[in-house]
Amino acid sequence: xxxxxxxxxxxxxxxxxxxxxxxxDIEVVSTGGTHKLLADAGIPVTNISDVTGFPEIMDGRxxxxxxxxxxxxxxxRGNEEHMAAIEGLNIRPIDYVxxxxxxxxxxxxxxxxxxxxxIENIDIGGPSMLRAAAKNWQDVAVVVDSGDxxxxxxxxxxxxxxxxxxxxxxxxxxxxxxxxxxxLISQYLTRVTGxxxxxxLTVTYEKVQDLRYGENPHQGAAFYQEPGAALxxxxxxxxLHGKELSYNNINDANASLSIVQEFNEPxxxxxxxxxxxxVGVAExxxxxxxxxxxxxxxxIFGGIVAxxxxxxxxxxxxxxxxxxxxxxxxxxxxxxMAILTQKKNLRLLTxxxxxxxxxxxxxxxxxxxxVQGGLLIQDLDVRQLGDEDIKVVTKRQPTEDELKQLLFSxxxxxxxxxxxxxxxxxxxTVGVGAGQMNxxxxxxxxxxxxGDLAKGAVLASDAFFPMADTVQAxxxxxxxAIIQPGGSIKDADSIAAADEAGIAMVFTGVRHFKH
Ligand SMILES: NC(=O)c1ncn([C@@H]2O[C@H](COP(=O)(O)O)[C@@H](O)[C@H]2O)c1NC=O
Numbered sequence: 001x002x003x004x005x006x007x008x009x010x011x012x013x014x015x016x017x018x019x020x021x022x023x024x025d026i027e028v029v030s031t032g033g034t035h036k037l038l039a040d041a042g043i044p045v046t047n048i049s050d051v052t053g054f055p056e057i058m059d060g061r062x063x064x065x066x067x068x069x070x071x072x073x074x075x076x077r078g079n080e081e082h083m084a085a086i087e088g089l090n091i092r093p094i095d096y097v098x099x100x101x102x103x104x105x106x107x108x109x110x111x112x113x114x115x116x117x118x119i120e121n122i123d124i125g126g127p128s129m130l131r132a133a134a135k136n137w138q139d140v141a142v143v144v145d146s147g148d149x150x151x152x153x154x155x156x157x158x159x160x161x162x163x164x165x166x167x168x169x170x171x172x173x174x175x176x177x178x179x180x181x182x183x184l185i186s187q188y189l190t191r192v193t194g195x196x197x198x199x200x201l202t203v204t205y206e207k208v209q210d211l212r213y214g215e216n217p218h219q220g221a222a223f224y225q226e227p228g229a230a231l232x233x234x235x236x237x238x239x240l241h242g243k244e245l246s247y248n249n250i251n252d253a254n255a256s257l258s259i260v261q262e263f264n265e266p267x268x269x270x271x272x273x274x275x276x277x278x279v280g281v282a283e284x285x286x287x288x289x290x291x292x293x294x295x296x297x298x299x300i301f302g303g304i305v306a307x308x309x310x311x312x313x314x315x316x317x318x319x320x321x322x323x324x325x326x327x328x329x330x331x332x333x334x335x336x337m338a339i340l341t342q343k344k345n346l347r348l349l350t351x352x353x354x355x356x357x358x359x360x361x362x363x364x365x366x367x368x369x370x371v372q373g374g375l376l377i378q379d380l381d382v383r384q385l386g387d388e389d390i391k392v393v394t395k396r397q398p399t400e401d402e403l404k405q406l407l408f409s410x411x412x413x414x415x416x417x418x419x420x421x422x423x424x425x426x427x428x429t430v431g432v433g434a435g436q437m438n439x440x441x442x443x444x445x446x447x448x449x450x451g452d453l454a455k456g457a458v459l460a461s462d463a464f465f466p467m468a469d470t471v472q473a474x475x476x477x478x479x480x481a482i483i484q485p486g487g488s489i490k491d492a493d494s495i496a497a498a499d500e501a502g503i504a505m506v507f508t509g510v511r512h513f514k515h
Contacts, residue, residue, distance in 0.1 A: 003072070004096035006038070007031040007048070007064060007126060009103055013146045015041045017098060020153040026096065031063050032056055064125040073097065073132040077139045096152075097133035097142045101126040101181055108188050109228045115192065122185055127178045137171035138164070144177045180204035184227055196364075201377070208235065214247045221247045232261070232354035237328065241340065242347030245326075249304070249347065253326050255415065256306035257351055260328075262411045266309045268292040270300040275434040277303060279412050281427040285309040289318060291428035296449065304328070308353045311336040369515075383510055385410060391507045393486065393495050398504035402458055402481040406506060409460035410483050414512040420462040421446045421470070423454055423479065430457055440469045447477040454478050461485075462512040468493040475501030485511045 004021045006028055008014050018028050018038050029046045030038055038045040048064055049055050056063035072094035075082040086093065102123035107113060133142035141162055143152060148170065155162050183204040190198050205224035214221035225235035234254040239245065245253070255274040260267050263281055268288040270278040277299035280291025285307055293300055301322060307315070307329040316336035319327060320343060327340065328349040340348055369376040385407065392398065398406060409424035416422060416434045421442040423431035431450030433442030439461065447454050455478030464487045465471060471494045474482060482498060486507030498505040
């Protein structure tokens with residue numbers, strides 16, 4: 001008689017599976033809680049203690065860890081020595097293993113999780129059984145995912161046995177599962193022990209969805225999320241309407257979210273190719289949108305717009321006049337939904353607006369960049385300016401109004417690809433120069449876009465000026481105040497150029513490269 005061992009924490013669907021096994025004369029063996037559930041459902045089930053000859057001990061820390069179990073799992077059926085060994089010891093083969101693990105992830109995601117509770121939720125016996133069965137995959141069908149129960153039931157009921165490929169696929173799934181489980185434990189303990197950049201990086205991501213393609217149609221792609229990805233991240237966003245998100249949509253929406261989360265006041269960000277083409281802040285979301293729109297009415301076309309307040313009817317109406325790929329906001333009013341859902345292709349996403357770098361389960365938020373043969377990983381750039389960072393280096397002090405505009409432009413320039421220059425006026429960008437190989441080139445693009453609006457505007461630069469040319473160009477364009485990190489050996493030249501033009505310039509001592 002064949003044997004199945006069932007030991008599951010998540011008991012979804014397990015009664016139906018056990019019924020099918022029993023229907024086909026397969027003996028079911030189970031551990032405490034699973035045994036009780038199956039017995040209560042009227043299913044004949046053997047207690048694991050009758051197999052091991054031991055009671056479950058130490059609050060379940062040891063229940064299946066026994067040669068009578070592992071011999072039955074690991075014996076290669078075609079190996080005479082193996083079979084003689086287990087037979088001599090009165091160990092019976094186990095042909096099916098259905099196991100899922102203690103809920104470690106759910107435990108560490110509980111607010112204020114207790115360390116002892118987390119440790120107790122590290123499953124030992126379950127992964128051991130899964131790995132043993134998966135190693136012996138040709139002889140043991142191993143099921144870790146309740147989504148695979150239907151196929152096992154079908155195999156039994158319809159006489160379509162699991163194929164070699166299916167059994168190998170089930171085993172591969174097990175090793176992905178146990179590897180991810182251990183990765184999560186190691187990440188948690190890495191955080192608890194305060195190790196910032198461990199000697200070995202063990203991370204795990206879960207698939208959210210396959211994507212139609214990557215950055216270009218000839219590239220395959222999928223979207224994965226961090227376990228417990230928080231609600232305020234793009235992975236935690238909820239899609240209310242529209243076509244499936246694309247690779248570029250997700251990347252752009254992420255960029256828009258990162259910028260809009262910089263602001264506490266009502267703010268709107270329009271994004272093209274991960275760079276902001278318009279950012280506006282105001283007392284209400286409609287005005288903020290109009291500022292972001294007017295910043296660059298050309299580039300916003302086909303763009304992604306993030307708002308940090310509920311989208312109301314008036315703002316929705318205005319946005320519906322344009323072709324946009326995505327609108328992302330904490331919420332949409334009913335009227336706004338009625339207006340925007342008329343646009344079939346427009347994607348509507350809700351995301352909570354907790355500032356970036358908010359609650360994280362597995363430690364400080366980081367950014368990663370895949371390079372050939374490796375991975376660059378760094379802390380997220382969440383450095384905010386304090387009063388102590390602002391150093392006026394020119395003869396002229398910025399006015400209060402200029403300082404406000406400088407701080408606004410500084411928040412934006414941090415999110416623009418380097419070399420980055422942002423030209424801004426009253427709480428809106430008017431020119432953005434992104435991703436240029438030289439700084440003055442980025443400035444020229446920003447001035448050209450700003451046109452006459454550059455006169456009397458302010459300028460932010462993500463890194464220092466290597467020479468005075470950008471300040472001279474700014475003076476010619478009519479810029480009145482500049483914010484930049486400082487730190488060039490030629491700072492004195494830039495300061496002199498600013499003084500000559502009557503420009504007020506502040507150094508922050510903070511650089512915001514973004515590549
Ligand atoms: N210690 C052991 O020998 C052991 N054997 C199985 N488990 C786990 O116990 C859980 C099922 O327990 P129960 O059937 O009592 O509800 C499963 O998640 C299984 O992975 C064990 N628990 C933890 O390590």
